[in-house]
Amino acid sequence: MFNFKTCSHAGCHTYVCEDGPYCFRHSSDQERLKQNWIELLLSDRDMVDFSLTGCELEHLVLPKKSIVASNMAWCTFRNIDFSHVTLLNTFFDFCLFENCKFNNILCRYSVFSGSKMIDCDFSGSVIIHTNFCGIDTYRCNFSDCDLYFSTFNSSFLRDTDFEDCNLKKADFVFTDQRRVSFRYSNYEEARH
Numbered sequence: 001m002f003n004f005k006t007c008s009h010a011g012c013h014t015y016v017c018e019d020g021p022y023c024f025r026h027s028s029d030q031e032r033l034k035q036n037w038i039e040l041l042l043s044d045r046d047m048v049d050f051s052l053t054g055c056e057l058e059h060l061v062l063p064k065k066s067i068v069a070s071n072m073a074w075c076t077f078r079n080i081d082f083s084h085v086t087l088l089n090t091f092f093d094f095c096l097f098e099n100c101k102f103n104n105i106l107c108r109y110s111v112f113s114g115s116k117m118i119d120c121d122f123s124g125s126v127i128i129h130t131n132f133c134g135i136d137t138y139r140c141n142f143s144d145c146d147l148y149f150s151t152f153n154s155s156f157l158r159d160t161d162f163e164d165c166n167l168k169k170a171d172f173v174f175t176d177q178r179r180v181s182f183r184y185s186n187y188e189e190a191r192h
Contacts, residue, residue: 015051015071024054153191162187 005016007023014023017033027033037052044063050070058078066086076096083103087110094114102122113133121141128148136156143163151171161181167190175192 014053014074017052024052030055 006012007014007016007026008021009023009026012023012026014025016022017024017027018036020027022028024030024033033052034055034057037050037055038057038060040047040050041057041060041062044065046066046068047070048066048068050067050072052075053071054074055072056076056078057080059080061081062083062085064084066088067090068086068088069090071091072095073091073093074095075092076098077100078098079100080097081101082105083101085102085105087105087107089109091111092115093111095112095116097115097117097120099118100120102120103124105122105125105127107125107127107130109129111131112135113131114135115132116136117140118138119140120137122145123141123143124145125142126146127142127150128146130147130150132150132152132155134154135152136158137160138158140157140160142165143161144165145162146166147162147170148166149169152175153171153173154175155172156176157180158178159180162185163181164184165182165186167182167185167187170190172190172192
């Protein structure tokens, strides 16, 4: 698991980047950290135990790889293609995703809670035991996904499709749904 050491800056409780004493926001070399992260994301090497929070990334296409036990909370992702990536026990909580693709990903035990997703496509993916609690979606697509035991409770879902999905044991309790489609999905087997 990524380093749980917190930032040395007074009053900051964010996890440090790499092995340094500071988080991304308080680092004196943010550009180097960001460039290292981009290079690692674009390489075909798997990412394990990585932590970089509060960074903004745009216009990247990731190769098929695994991102495992990593922390990318509070980041902004614009026009990022995560398609065919494997996400295991990875944290994307309180992120902003705009025009991102997650097609055909394998995602287990990961966290997207509190994130805002605009024009994102997760279609054709296996996303099980994943936490989407409190997300805010607009024009997103989860169609043709296996969402077994994933949680969307307390989320605001707008113009979002869950068509032809496996929703067995998925949790939609206390969601605010507006123009959401569950056509051809087993919505009756979900909690709602």
